[in-house]
Amino acid sequence: MNTSSVVFALEKPIGVDRPRPNDRMGSRGDSWNTPLLQQPLTSHVSPDLIITAAEPDFAHQFGRTPAQTCGRSLLELLHPLSVTVLSKRFAALAEERVNRFVERVSGVEASGRVFRGELTAIAVKDTGTGLAGIIVFLHPDKPPPDTVESAAKEEPATDSHPQLSKIDAAILEGIAAGASTLQLAARLYLSRQGVDYHVGLMLRRLQAPNRAALVARAHALGMFREGRWPPLILPKFIE
Numbered sequence: 001m002n003t004s005s006v007v008f009a010l011e012k013p014i015g016v017d018r019p020r021p022n023d024r025m026g027s028r029g030d031s032w033n034t035p036l037l038q039q040p041l042t043s044h045v046s047p048d049l050i051i052t053a054a055e056p057d058f059a060h061q062f063g064r065t066p067a068q069t070c071g072r073s074l075l076e077l078l079h080p081l082s083v084t085v086l087s088k089r090f091a092a093l094a095e096e097r098v099n100r101f102v103e104r105v106s107g108v109e110a111s112g113r114v115f116r117g118e119l120t121a122i123a124v125k126d127t128g129t130g131l132a133g134i135i136v137f138l139h140p141d142k143p144p145p146d147t148v149e150s151a152a153k154e155e156p157a158t159d160s161h162p163q164l165s166k167i168d169a170a171i172l173e174g175i176a177a178g179a180s181t182l183q184l185a186a187r188l189y190l191s192r193q194g195v196d197y198h199v200g201l202m203l204r205r206l207q208a209p210n211r212a213a214l215v216a217r218a219h220a221l222g223m224f225r226e227g228r229w230p231p232l233i234l235p236k237f238i239e
Contacts, residue, residue, distance in 0.1 A: 063110035
């Protein structure tokens with residue numbers, strides 16, 4: 001079955017409780033008082049964050065149909081500022097350091113309009129293979145009157161230049177120097193899956209089809225210090 005065309009429409013995934021609107025804590029344990037829509041919008045994503053199934057309401061929140069949403073990276077639907085934060089949070093899920101997280105995010109509709117909300121991600125594990133997928137619950141904020149357009153102006157869906165985490169920068173430098181996945185995993189104390197996960201994020205972030213193109217794209221963006229070997233990412237591209 002081609003999962004890219006499946007519409008996820010379960011009222012409640014087996015073994016997983018939907019987050020309640022009044023049960024909300026941030027990544028640092030702080031509570032939020034922003035009013036949310038009553039029911040969360042649900043999707044399923046693969047370990048590399050490709051949307052494999054989405055409820056119609058989830059897709060419609062982004063101005064798309066389920067068919068247009070499935071097969072996309074979840075990160076493509078979010079504002080670049082949210083991508084920077086969520087990349088770290090999803091990496092923690094992939095490396096099995098946490099089982100779930102809740103984070104404030106900014107989503108971008110197909111029209112370019114930005115909305116705010118709360119995203120809950122819950123790891124789905126498969127015995128013997130680790131992370132099998134992720135269930136994502138999205139709670140959009142209730143837009144106050146006459147502030148929808150101002151929100152889009154405050155957070156335009158553009159990015160001046162890509163920002164990498166320190167671990168992503170180290171991996172990209174290693175790839176540019178010819179290091180293998182095993183070498184990077186040993187050097188950075190990650191699993192092979194952890195390295196592949198970070199590489200996958202950067203491939204989508206820089207819109208590159210493979211590792212060679214990723215390095216070429218990074219060079220084209222001026223991310224590497226000129227004339228330096230081994231390769232070194234410039235500080236302005238690192239968070």
